[in-house]
Amino acid sequence: MRKIALENIDMLFSAISDKMSLFLPVDQNDGKAAYTKWEEGKKWSCALNTVKSPKDFFFPQTEDMMEFKVDGKNIEVIDTRKASEDFVVFGVRACDVRAFDILDRVFLTDPCDSYYATKREHGIIVSLACTRPSETCFCTAFGIDPSNPKADVSAWKTEKELYMQSNTEKGEKLLKVLADVTDEADEEKVNEQKEQISSIMKRLPLAGLDTSEFGGGKTDEFFHSPAWDELSETCLGCGTCTFVCPTCQCYDIKDFNTGKGIIRYRCWDSCMYSEFTRMAHGNNRNSQKERFRQRFMHKLVYYPENNEGIFGCVGCGRCLSRCPISMNIVKVMKALGGKENE
Amino acid sequence: MNKTETLIPKVGVITDVRIDTADIKTFRVVTPDGKKAFDHMPGQCAMLSIPGVGEAMFSITSSPTNTEYMEFSIKKCGCVTEWLHQAEVGQQITIRGPYGNAFPVESTEFRGKKLLFIAGGIGIAPLRSVINYCRHYRDNYKSINLVYGSRSMDDLVNYDEILNEWTKDKEMYIYLTVDKEDPDWVKHVGFVPNYVKELKYTPDRVAIVCGPPIMIKYTVAALKELGFKDKQIYTTMELRMKCGVGKCGRCNIGSKYVCKDGPVFRYDELGELPDEY
């Protein structure tokens, strides 16, 4: 385990960014944190989390895939990808780290998505334990330990120091690069913090959220639940929940005619949108209720069914704080589980 | 297919356009050097696209045993199909695939069995691939029946091949029907589900049904009346797809993705899925 004094943290950042791009949460002018490329003068945010999840680094909101040159009846396909370079994403919370696992299971299973895979290969993730989880946090419900985040390098921020522990080969390499600016450390302070965090987690309002009712094979049980009507009744059908969600991975492939060629790009899409499943012969999810149900069934039933019981939600709480009508997965779980009035 | 190229298509050339009906054409596609773009199994699909217009999934209607080219029977109903219908021979498009599962033509589910194909309208497109495959390996299967219906005589797709080749095969029985009477039509008139009932098929065979959703619904009901079990009925599904590889999140019915786990479903598998298709 390595450590560095927080007052010298910029030395750490500059040591990383000498070698590769470094992205970390920085407070924007509205007080909200967003992942930003580090350069001299940028201050690491102490916010619990960013509004937009770090999935953007591996699965960008918009990404050019290829270009077509059309000449009369002929078409030429051009792969416009450039060689990727290594980069570091710093300060990723335990929930978002799990979200990468969830995305991996979608994009890296056969047939592997090369766009995602390349970025994943080149990205080094430094996670960060949560010392001050918020009321909207419920990662423990999905078996995530915010005091002991995974990823390539795990980090703990104490009052005066930052502790780092590598978990993978990539992480090891990074810590070697940082050997000059960090010191060897024991685990005492970290263990202390871990205990502290666990005790806080138990006091959070959503600590008792129960996921045992959900999981693979429960389609019949929940699909026809009358609760969906009421839950989805006032859903606006916007894409906020899906776009701030670290695990939502639906996308659209679209063409843009530049006048000189055609760019085929991929962009985030939302199952909450009315157009999402519309095709020439009709739409199999015509009402907002069906679309709303799809999103939550996917996270709570369909995904675990296809992925050894792992839920498609990580409890980061983004949708809880960002939904325009404050409808969210916690309310859905409580309503479906029949534990609303407990 | 190369792993790094799942979403990057190949270029294909339309080498022949056959007009089947007023709104259905059959396109023959090969790569620019005149070869077949890729191998497939009957029932599988391919993603065709016209840059700038869009990409859409189509079932491959030619048989895998055809090693020279692929064919797609396409009905005009959306942006991509409308564009394709205006395309001339020599037009390049892009193609990627094959996607989805196939009919279990090589397993004992089909092998050594009597096969009953039931198609409505453009529903013949995916079945043609299977039928020609089975005709090619004729000894592996017992009798083949086809009940095929459409709105009118002029809407029967692939009529020439059916009349001139299929009817001449031994142990292959073709029953055609149209919805509305026509002075030129001397064969059966009526809807497919009723015709299936009239033909009194015994449930000692495998039924493969494809057509408009409403036709599938009533045909399956008719088959069950005749004593068929869910496990003997196969169909192929169609939902919106963008990626073809089960990642874009559109085509799922419950936990199953049509483009990956489908499009071919046995009816008992479909029964386990929520009614959202």
Add this chain to the structure above:
Amino acid sequence: MQMKEYKPLIVAFCCNWCSYAGADLAGNNRLNYPAEVKIIRVPCSCRVNPMFILRAFQRGADGVIICGCHPGDCHYTSGNYYTRRRMATLFSMLDYLGIEKERTRVEWVSAAEGAKFAATMNDFVKTVASLGENKRLEDLRCKR
């Protein structure tokens, strides 16, 4: 490499009844105005959706001008009155977003004002040329 002289691309939406005829007259009278002015004929100046203007900029226009009949002379009685309100508010908004207000203009040109058409275009091209390339409402994808 030799620097090419910068010539701004101008999109001019001209109403069919007055301004387009005005442009025609300018041509017949052999009045000069730059070839970089691309005229798009519209049935009435009020046919111009704000989206058209933004899309023109996206596709590489450096300036957009809308020409219609003089207020009161609209072929459809009141079309250009609506244009006047719409463009006043839209241009004000573009200015509010920091997009150079000189890049957009509305001018009333009648079928008899060939000279005015040419003069307007010459003046507008000059103004836009002095601003340089449109950077604030550009779409880089269309520039390659």
Add this chain to the structure above:
Amino acid sequence: MQKITTEQLIEKAAELMNEGKVASVLGWEKGEFGYDVTPGIFGSVDELKAKFVYGDFSAANLSKYLVKKTEMVQGQALVFLKTERKILIFLKPCDSYSFNQLLTEHRFDREKVYAVGVQCDGMVDIEKVKKIAGDGLLSVDTSGNDVVVKTLYNGDMKIAKADVLAERCVNCKSKKHVAYDELLGETGEVIDSNRFDEVERIEKMTPDERFAFWQNELSKCIRCNACRDACPACTCEKCVFDNPKSGVENKSPANSFEEKLFHIIRAYHVAGRCTDCGECSRVCPQNIPLHLLNRKFIKDINEFYGDYQAGAEVGSRAPLVDYTVNDVEPGEVFDRGDENA
């Protein structure tokens, strides 16, 4: 001024329901933490008693739901009772403007709605509370003019409500209910607010500064469409941004042009119809001050064509579908701006 309580609203709704005057109630539903109030439709008195809430976080403007929901009530009325049963909606003053505007545009059937105006003492912005109290809010409550917060890390706190009022309430344009069948609590007057101050501040910047300001704000956009979907003026059956045939259907902010295109057109499409209810800015997950775009249009329209408040009365003609012979020329509007500056 007497405060209106949740109980009073429940009582009123229950009374109307029991009398058979209304079939369902459009209101606000309690959440998990006190501040996450959801718009809800209540079908029974029991449901009302269990879940209904009205307070500092009942911010959502419910008017837009009428577009879809009145059709539903109509259906119910035909099935269940021969009598005309309606849907009950609670309207805060600013919601009542949206209500009128939708009525002007014939977007719902007034006969199917029973509107109860409720007094509004301003809504609290939870983001502002969190800025002061920090993360880990265990409960949020109001007592008098204070917001009482229990937190996990900073103990209990009392914050003056005035300090955490939502932006649109700080600059409240009107406490007057412009539409209702019945009123609970008091109605107020149109307020001579400072809502255009911020617009003016931006107008006074140099073009470069303005460009930088908006570039920075709009670059945060994630194109979730929440601003559009929450807007009570955005009621097109098919939005131009959802229509593949419009040529501008762009699902993502692919570059800065598309961000601007979307936000200019979104604001423009409601120009002259926007009641300045502030929902767009409230729902924006990225806190983009979208109301500043809408207010620019309102301010311009007021200056160019005379004062106009959308929704103030039913049937008024929106300024952009109207004209006078002597309107200001597009080229002149900039000169005017300079004069004012």
